[in-house]
Amino acid sequence: MNKTFLFLSTACFSFLISNAQITDTDVLLTISGEPVSANEFVRVYNKNLNLVQDDSQKEVDSYLELFVNYKLKLTEAKALRYDKDPAYLNEFKSYKNQLTQSYLTDKNVTDDLVREAYERTENEVKAQHILVLLDEVETDTLAAFSKIEAYRERFINEDFESIKKDLHNGKSIFVEDLGYFSAFKMVYNFESAAYETEVGAVSQPFRTRFGFHVVKVLEKRKSRGQVTVAHIMIANTQKDSSLVAKDRIQELYRLILQGEEFGELAKQFSDDKSSSMRAGELKPFKSGQINSEIFETTAFELSPSNPISKPIQTQFGWHILKYINKKPVQLFEKLQPDLKTKVGKDSRSQLVKAKMLDQLLVEYQIENPNTRLSKFESNLTYNVSNNAWEFPRNFDNNQPLLSVKDQRFTFQDFLQYLNKNQRSVKKEWSTVAVVKKQYASFLEQSVFRYKEENLENENEEFANILNEYREGLLLFELMQDKIWEGAKNDSIGLQEFYNTNKQNYVWPDRIEGSVARSTDAKYIKKVRKYWAKNQSNQIIDETLNKEQQNVIFSSGELELEHSALPKGIKFETGISKVIKENANYYVVNVKALKPTTPKTFEEAKGQLVADYQIALESEWIKELRTKFKVDINQDVLATVSYTHLTLPTICSV
DSSP states (O other): OOHHHHHHHHTOOOOOEEOTTOOTTOEEEEETTEEEEHHHHHHHHHTSTTOOOOGGGGSHHHHHHHHHHHHHHHHHHHHTTGGGOHHHHHHHHHHHHHHHHHTSSOHHHHHHHHHHHHHHHTEEEEEEEEEEEOOTTOOOOHHHHHHHHHHHHHHHHSOHHHHHHHHOOSSSEEEEEEEEEOTTSSOHHHHHHHHHSOTTOBOOOEEETTEEEEEEEEEEEEOOOEEEEEEEEEEOOSSSOOHHHHHHHHHHHHHHHTTOOHHHHHHHHOSOHHHHTTTTBOOOBOTTSSSOHHHHHHHHHOBTTBOBOOOEEETTEEEEEEEEEEEOOOOHHHHHHHHHHHHHHSTTHHHHHHHHHHHHHHHTTOOOOHHHHHHHHHHOEEETTTTEEEOOTTOOTTSEEEEETTEEEEHHHHHHHHHHTGGGSOTTOOHHHHHHHHHHHHHHHHHHHHHHHHHHHHOHHHHHHHHHHHHHHHHHHHHIIIIIHHHHHOHHHHHHHHHHTGGGOEEOSEEEEEEEEESSHHHHHHHHHHHHTTOOHHHHHHHHTSSSOOOEEEEEEEETTOTTSOSSOOOOSEEOOOEEETTEEEEEEEEEEEOOEEOOHHHHHHHHHHHHHHHHHHHHHHHHHHHSOEEEOHHHHHHOEEOOSOOOOOOOO
């Protein structure tokens, strides 16, 4: 049985109850002294409100009996220490971690970022930029900021190439033509600056983790989507001349125009060995993903009517491109899951986390410990010989630095964090810079860890979902061992059950043959004629369904109540007349009529095992009711009254 199904089934006790008089302390029942609250009974019953089918299950007593059975199984699982099993604990921990993450993000912020990312995916920006490199923790930024301001003025008034020639050194100052790009190509704040700057304008200076930038937007356009091409590349073989490569590519181009197979030429002659074995085919790409504007532009200009490019030259050599396919940007609904994943991994995720952190700082009333941090920093030294941060020998390490609700963090806790995360610290950083950056990370980690550890106590919805999975997983393991596998493997018991209940396992009246169905009578008439000529279903299918599905066939042994058969007719051997039922037309070719007959053990085995499991479970429940004492508080039960007749089902597990 599927674990997810069982999990759902354990949670499908639902019941519309007026709980105005039920309090948090009201105990509905006890099993071996363990209390079960009336609120739990009401909550679980109300969860799935519209699923009831069996009217007999609409009585309170019937619901209660099933609920008690469910709790008895859980009690047995715990008595057998299923809840201590390492495999169970690992699986539950994994699920809890997954569930927890969804409660540690601001859904509204995430949704806004996903929608924004899609809108940017639909559009492309062509831009240039200037970067003054600056360490991400550097606080003395005046000199760098003054430079970028001056460079911005030059960016507005001077030619790009002259600025690049004058400023770009590839070390501290970068002047670069970025070409076209869309969402997720750049760090988020750079991307935002580019998309928010008007065409022809230069942005105000802004900072990323790389330093200070200004960006000039040259053009904006609708995304060209994604293209897949194959190519043949002849690399430049001479240091100062491409003459040989050009001659070779021209010869290959001539052969292609004469009808030579592109893929075979790519396999034989292309110098791009990573693609040549795939007949030259490259992975699909978007604007900005290929480090050559002419290659990219040429690829997107190809089409089914213009599939082969003329030879082009890039920094890598000479190329001929072949069109394979082109896809536009997909609809938002299609891209949404992928975009959400990308937002979670992208620098955007810091915005989501920062928003949640701000909320938690307010919720937990956490103050910025400026004075204590200053004291921490002023006493901190780096011991080169020990390769560790440390305090003076007589310094009080246990003084408080941070409190998150009832959890206290000391100077020593933060010191240990510093030494544990030294890899994220650069040697050239000052002590002040180290403390500032690492405390921000320490604060974030401490607050979120506290939230995770206490989420079950703070969030009722989370606690209920988690408990449903906890109990569902326990029940799955117990039922797997006690009932499901037991029934499958008990060959003697299964045979005895079959012998006792043979009358329940019979083949109903059925036909052996075929039925054809269509919404168009003319196709059914054609089927009838083909059958009269002893044509096979396969040949008829290939003939009538060549361009579209006009006729649907069903063949084999079909019960008279089979959904493929028309209803209420008397079947006889041979080919029937055309039968109209609602909007469909039928013809039936009956080879033989088969009356009701008993099923053999093997024929009945599937249903037999299921029925045997139910019988075993019924006997087991009787044993559990003897083993564990059940006491129901009748006074509390009397306060539980239903107010609607259409009640949802309680699933038996």
